[in-house]
Amino acid sequence: MNGPNGTRLAAGALGLLAVAAVWAGLRASAAAAGAEAAGETLADCRRLAAEIRALRSDAPTAAPETTAEEAVTERVDRAARAAGLPADAVLDVDPRPARRAGETAYRTRSTGLSLAPLTLPELRRFLEALVEDEPGLTVTSLQLTPPRADRPAGAAAAGPERWSANLALTRLIYDPTTSGPK
Structure with missing residues (x-):
């Protein structure tokens, strides 16, 4: 495989590897963004749960x-x-x-x-x-x-x-x- 076909094959393989690396990088980036959003959602849920607990303890007294x-x-x-x-x-x-x-x-x-x-x-x-x-x-x-x-005018108040x-x-x-x- 030393000729022009071998070089083309090696270049094609390198191109495919580069495309796969870019694709994997994009997927990893999307997964990281999803994980970050999930973490923010979890933090929001925990904050809301704490707020609900606080509101329950401060609920209108009934x-x-x-x-x-x-x-x-x-x-x-x-x-x-x-x-x-x-x-x-x-x-x-x-x-x-x-x-x-x-x-x-x-x-x-x-x-x-x-x-x-x-x-x-x-x-x-x-x-x-x-x-x-x-x-x-x-x-x-x-x-x-x-x-x-009904007291007469000028009469003193009786208490x-x-x-x-x-x-x-x-x-x-x-x-x-x-x-x-x-």
Whole structure:
């Protein structure tokens, strides 16, 4: 194979080797890029998993569905006692049915309250006692009725102003069993 055919054959073999080397280099480069992208995806997945774990621990505080209507009434009575309100300060407690909060694992339950006329500091103490250490309970509505204005003009006030209050409490309830994200 020493002649022109041998040289051509050797040149062809070298050309094929060069093409194979370029092709192998391109495949290796593509594999490296794929491995790098996979590594970035893995890092993103790990970051998102850590974020999910953090969000789970910081999830909205919700009460379990163990709070019956009697428990809500008892909670209101305890808060009234803690605030130093008279026994007849709570006129009405009206628990309402729970409602699903969108397509989530949460429900909300509202309770309407009517209070006898109180001073604003008494009302503040009552509201603080009501939501203290109670997961997921918020005052979502507060309607105040001003003191009666039927005193004669110029008459001195007989004590502090007392305001009537109607409010709505809403409790966030974690309840994944009945409906939730699918």
